Amino acid sequence: MLLAEPLPQIKPLFIGPLKVDPPILQAPMAGYTNFAFRQIVREYGGAGLLATEMVSARGFVWMDQNEAEHPERLWGVKEEPRPLAVQMWDNDPETLAKVGNRLAHEYKVSVVDINFGCPVRDVAERAHSGSYLLKFPERIHAIVSRVVEACRPTPVTAKIRLGCSRDQITAIDVAQAVESAGAAALTVHGRVAADFFKGTADWNRIAEIKVHLKRMPLIGNGDLDSAEKVVEAFRRYNVDGVMIARASLGRPWLFRQAVAALRGEPIPPEPTLEEQKECMRRHYELVCQRFGEEKGTVLMRKFGCNYAQGKHGARFFRTHVAGVSTRQEFLDVVEKHFPREA
Numbered sequence: 001m002l003l004a005e006p007l008p009q010i011k012p013l014f015i016g017p018l019k020v021d022p023p024i025l026q027a028p029m030a031g032y033t034n035f036a037f038r039q040i041v042r043e044y045g046g047a048g049l050l051a052t053e054m055v056s057a058r059g060f061v062w063m064d065q066n067e068a069e070h071p072e073r074l075w076g077v078k079e080e081p082r083p084l085a086v087q088m089w090d091n092d093p094e095t096l097a098k099v100g101n102r103l104a105h106e107y108k109v110s111v112v113d114i115n116f117g118c119p120v121r122d123v124a125e126r127a128h129s130g131s132y133l134l135k136f137p138e139r140i141h142a143i144v145s146r147v148v149e150a151c152r153p154t155p156v157t158a159k160i161r162l163g164c165s166r167d168q169i170t171a172i173d174v175a176q177a178v179e180s181a182g183a184a185a186l187t188v189h190g191r192v193a194a195d196f197f198k199g200t201a202d203w204n205r206i207a208e209i210k211v212h213l214k215r216m217p218l219i220g221n222g223d224l225d226s227a228e229k230v231v232e233a234f235r236r237y238n239v240d241g242v243m244i245a246r247a248s249l250g251r252p253w254l255f256r257q258a259v260a261a262l263r264g265e266p267i268p269p270e271p272t273l274e275e276q277k278e279c280m281r282r283h284y285e286l287v288c289q290r291f292g293e294e295k296g297t298v299l300m301r302k303f304g305c306n307y308a309q310g311k312h313g314a315r316f317f318r319t320h321v322a323g324v325s326t327r328q329e330f331l332d333v334v335e336k337h338f339p340r341e342a
Contacts, residue, residue: 010263011240013048013219013240015111016154016184016185017155020048020083022047022048022258023219024048024230025048025242025244026038026050026243026255027051027243027244034290037249037283038050038076038080039076041248049111050084051087052074052084053073057095058090058095060088077109082108085111086112088103088112089114089115089118091127091132091133093145094146096146097150098150103154112157113156114143114156115159116131116140116158117131117134117159119195134163134171134174135170137176141177144182157186157187158178159188160178161191163192165193166194169205171209176213179213184217185241188218188220189222197246201223203233203236206237220242221244222245224244224245225254226254226257231262234262253271253279277335277338280307280338283303284300284303287300293327294325305321305322311339313339313340317337320337
């Protein structure tokens with residue numbers, strides 16, 4: 001087992017009155033961090049705060065007005081353990097406030113998070129939301145202020161990127177706007193919107209924001225794909241918390257490894273091949289319980305690819321799992337073709 005050099009002291013993260021211990025957060029990721037994934041993360045342990053997929057505030061309101069079922073992305077939210085954050089997006093303060101109020105007082109979530117970082121075209125360019133708003137710190141201030149008021153006493157947080165492009169870095173101005181509006185914490189992804197997920201996250205830029213904040217904790221996000229990198233983020237960049245995103249999709253045990261490293265304890269090894277298969281099968285059953293076998297099998301194709309990533313034979317496995325449509329096909333492909341270790 002690896003043994004990380006312990007940090008002097010890792011303090012819990014406080015998001016308003018909420019104590020997040022360990023200060024390691026699971027990132028909201030559209031299409032991935034549904035109840036099934038969150039349950040798998042919980043079973044391994046190590047994440048101090050879990051989050052849903054981001055919810056369209058406008059879509060939530062429309063469903064409510066039409067007496068439709070609440071958004072699929074809120075599957076499990078009312079019943080599952082706390083703490084739990086729900087992330088929402090839009091550009092209208094009143095719509096976001098209305099949905100935030102429901103999340104805080106009806107769903108009783110632990111944290112209401114607002115997305116100002118999504119670079120996807122449908123959100124940023126077409127809906128003028130997500131990372132599009134990074135050009136307008138004053139508008140972000142207005143949104144956060146209204147949502148904070150509507151959600152009180154539930155804490156409100158924001159997730160941003162460094163800016164829209166490399167020549168338009170606005171993170172410091174946006175961070176100050178978020179803080180002055182009353183938000184309880186800020187998460188910064190160390191890329192600009194134009195990067196999408198290419199290149200390397202700029203943690204030096206994340207660290208620069210810290211000195212411009214008076215009271216609000218700073219959470220860093222980007223490229224944290226090992227326990228050692230989590231320790232390095234706390235050691236080098238003076239963040240109050242970290243958020244793990246894509247690396248956890250095929251390795252939900254990464255949170256457990258990261259918290260051990262922070263405490264200077266032996267880092268648990270990667271699960272055996274058979275244990276990883278069993279994790280995938282468990283994940284699959286949770287998805288099918290909600291969506292049925294046909295839709296659940298289709299949804300699990302992408303998760304299967306994530307579990308295989310980085311292993312010898314991953315491409316061969318992806319080719320097979322991409323075509324499954326029944327339970328037996330999925331289980332057979334996992335059993336026969338799941339790749340070996342790299």
